[in-house]
Amino acid sequence: MTFENANISREEYAACRLGEIDWRYKPMSNCSSQWTIDRERNIHMRCVSRTVPPDMGPHDPFWLFYWKTDYVIVHAQVTEHASQNNGWVARIILTKLEIPMALKTHKQEIVNDIRDAMQAYGTGGVHCIAEN
Secondary structure, three states: OOOEEEEOOHHHHHHOOHHHHHHHOOOOOOOOOEEEEEOOOOEEEEEEEOOOOHHHOOOOOEEEEEEOOEEEEEEEEEEEEEEEOOEEEEEEEEEEEEOOHHHHHHHHHHHHHHHHHHHHOOOOOEEEEEEO
């Protein structure tokens, strides 16, 4: 199975304990009610913080990428964006990954999956092209 974009159901929100995750990032959070998910491999990505004024939180958005057993925090920066085919395309680069110690040996696999998730990600007509 591949990544798909979906709204998070109440059942999934509860089962994945996303309320607890959201609480960790208050008050700067702007947690999305949508995610990019590969249900077969138990991997999902969700935007937690969007760009906000400096006095309200981080300048750059970051995502939580759940990879099989734990969360990786993904910091990314948009390097360019443009209108394309009646939508928007954004090119991003990963600027920082916070990988839990237990997952460090899987770093390249995680980066590959983040790239695939970013390519599938899209809300509001944005399609991201991730670069290493």
